[in-house]
Amino acid sequence: MDTVSLRDLRVPAVIGVHDWERETEQTLVFAVEMTADVARAASNDDIADALDYSAVAQTVRDVVGQGRFQLIETAAERVAGRLLTDYRLGWVRVEVAKPLAGEGYTAVIAIERGRR
Numbered sequence: 001m002d003t004v005s006l007r008d009l010r011v012p013a014v015i016g017v018h019d020w021e022r023e024t025e026q027t028l029v030f031a032v033e034m035t036a037d038v039a040r041a042a043s044n045d046d047i048a049d050a051l052d053y054s055a056v057a058q059t060v061r062d063v064v065g066q067g068r069f070q071l072i073e074t075a076a077e078r079v080a081g082r083l084l085t086d087y088r089l090g091w092v093r094v095e096v097a098k099p100l101a102g103e104g105y106t107a108v109i110a111i112e113r114g115r116r
Contacts, residue, residue: 001035001090004051011061014068015075015098022068028075030060031095034083035114051087059086072096072109080113090114 009030014022034051041050063082069075080094091114098107 002038004034004036004038004053006030006032006053006057006060009057009060011064013064013075015064015070015072017070026098028064028072029097029099030079031093031097032056032060032079032083033093034087034089035091036089056083056087059083072098072107073111076109076111077113080111084114 009032011028011030012025013028014025015028016022016026034056036051038050041047059082060079063079064075067075067078069078076094076096079096080092083089083092083094091112093110093112095108095110100107
C-alpha cells in the first residue's frame with residue numbers, strides 16, 4: 001500500500017476547555033496520512049481512481065466545524081473515525097496542532113487508527 005498525505009490543512013475551530021477559548025475561533029493545523037493503492041490511478045492517469053484530496057480536506061473541515069470539541073485529542077479521534085468510514089481506509093494517521101500564542105508553544109497530538 002502507498003501513503004497519501006495532506007499537510008498544513010488549517011481549519012478554524014471553537015476548541016478548548018477554558019471559557020475564553022469557547023468564545024473565539026482558533027486555527028488548528030492538520031496533517032493526515034492514509035493508506036491508498038495509487039497504482040491504478042497512476043496507470044490510468046484518471047482522477048476517478050484516485051483518493052480525492054479535496055474531499056478528504058472538506059471532511060476534516062466538516063468534522064471539526066460541527067464538533068466544537070474541548071480537546072484536540074477528541075478532534076483527532078473524530079476525524080480519524082470519519083475518514084476510515086467515509087473513504088474505507090485501512091489506516092490513517094491524524095496529527096492536530098493547536099498553536100498557543102499566549103503560552104509560547106504549540107500543542108500537538110498524533111494518533112494512528114486502523115491497520116497498516
